[in-house]
Amino acid sequence: MLSAARKYFPKKQNKQQAEQSLSPTLIPTGRLKAVASSAQQRVWLDEQISFNPSRSPALYNIILPLVIKQGSILISSIRSAIVHTLERHAVLRTAVFFNQESGELEQAVQPIIADQNYSFEVTRGAKSLEEIETLLVSEFTTHFAQVEHGLVVRCHLIKMSMNSEDEIEETLHAKDIIIFLIHHIAFDISSVNTFIDTFTGAYDLREPLDSTLQYIDYALYEQNLLADPAENSKINEARRFWSTLMSGYEWYNDYSLIIGTTSKTKVRSGLGHAVSFDLASDLVQAQIECAMSNNVSMFQLGLTCFFVFLYKLCNSNRYDFCVTSATDNRHLPETKTMIGMFVNLLIYRMKIDPVESFTTLMLRTRQLCINVLQHAELSYDKIIDNINNSLPPKIPFHFQYQSVMSSLTYGATEVTKMKDAILKSYSGRDWSHGNGTALNDLSLTMTHDYHRQTTHFIFEYSTDVFDDTMVSTIGRRFQHFLSQIFSTDVDKNQLNQNYDPISKLSILLSEDTDEIPRTVFYRLPSTAYTGKGFIWFC
The missing domain is CATH 3.30.559.10 (Chloramphenicol acetyltransferase-like domain)
Structure with a gap:
């Protein structure tokens, strides 16, 4: 196939x-x-x-x-x-x-x-x-x-x-x-x-x-753009950018095995589940202050957090990650009011350096986002077609940021007046989430409400890759992870964003730390406990 x-x-x-x-x-x-x-x-x-x-x-x-x-x-x-x-x-x-x-x-x-x-x-x-x-x-x-x-x-x-x-x-x-x-x-x-x-x-x-x-x-216009033979054309500049960015990426890395799950087939069933949570108000405020002080967007900040979280999920054994994210791709004024499918998937590739600070990584992510958006006119299929001789596996990780002021949810039209009636969107729910389906192995949606000063996270995962037992704690792990980055409470082992290495961050919960000595003795019964954890979460 x-x-x-x-x-x-x-x-x-x-x-x-x-x-x-x-x-x-x-x-x-x-x-x-x-x-x-x-x-x-x-x-x-x-x-x-x-x-x-x-x-x-x-x-x-x-x-x-x-x-x-x-x-x-x-x-x-x-x-x-x-x-x-x-x-x-x-x-x-x-x-x-x-x-x-x-x-x-x-x-x-x-x-x-x-x-x-x-x-x-x-x-x-x-x-x-x-x-x-x-x-x-x-x-x-x-x-x-x-x-x-x-x-x-x-x-x-x-x-x-x-x-x-x-x-x-x-x-x-x-x-x-x-x-x-x-x-x-x-x-x-x-x-x-x-x-x-x-x-x-x-x-x-x-x-x-x-x-x-x-x-x-x-x-037809897009076909003309793609066929432009000029070396200095914008589309060919984009091809060169994506070829350089993705050079050397190991497409066939099986992250599911690293994370501790088993995927038996590359063809997914499409079935999935979701876990969600609201970030504590003090952490939301710290998020906003962090973004403003470093001149980064909330998307760039959220993507940085997701990169580091994936790195920790993989037990710090993988440093090279690709995450996809959607963009509306309506660059031409004429397309703004057209009906059709314009959305493009962009690839964000980041190599994690465990000794750098969170701020340094965040600024690298900001520059990555700027570069990616400058070359966003090349479609996803052409990006991977340009750098591979065969169809590579689907990138398993996806990140999406939604703002209440410019939301991608279905509540765009709230009230519509007709000559005989008034229509309103049914419910405020985003029906694209929590429906028992999954397009990706693991996706994170971050929704920030600028008016209410709230941030909501939704993890969606494929049941072909992750089991319920593992994912039931993923929300709490991510919350604990974020609290170390944004909390000012000294009792929460907070991270100094500017100086501490990101390797200091942990996704271990209290029940994990209690389990570490038993896990070590079970795996290595003849070795005395040295205080180092061998549990895969770190």
């Missing part, structure tokens, strides 16, 4: 491609068929190779649950508005498939055929809050999309009450719920507002904004 995957995205361009001139800007082309964009290729390839589509839960559904706060909406008008939205944004009815003849992953816009371009369902009858949450999780994790046929949108209506009048009227009222699901291959979080605006505008029969640009135009 891995060797076959390489032919999907050939490294060499033909002469005709190499001689294409670079388009000066993103322009409408009117095309209905093209090579899939890099972001579409990454999602498609991840679903096909990293997971088993026939057994894994849906991992790339984006869910938008809306509740009617006031007024009523005709179901027939909802369906008409959906069709109009699909007509307006062709990517929402675009098939993505592997063309055996060309050897490429392609996309093709499908024609509108009545109500056949999307999935639709109505559930009638009262539902408790628990039942609704269970239904939402089920929708998030259930496969509905037929990507190869261009069916990537689903609408599920929940009528909280049912009577004979409603049966005849087919109308949604206050407290009823509208659930939209859209496959990630055609949609990202930055598309939410445009989707809602188009849908509500179509329902209200408002004149749409004049725009002929489609996502397929962006895919």
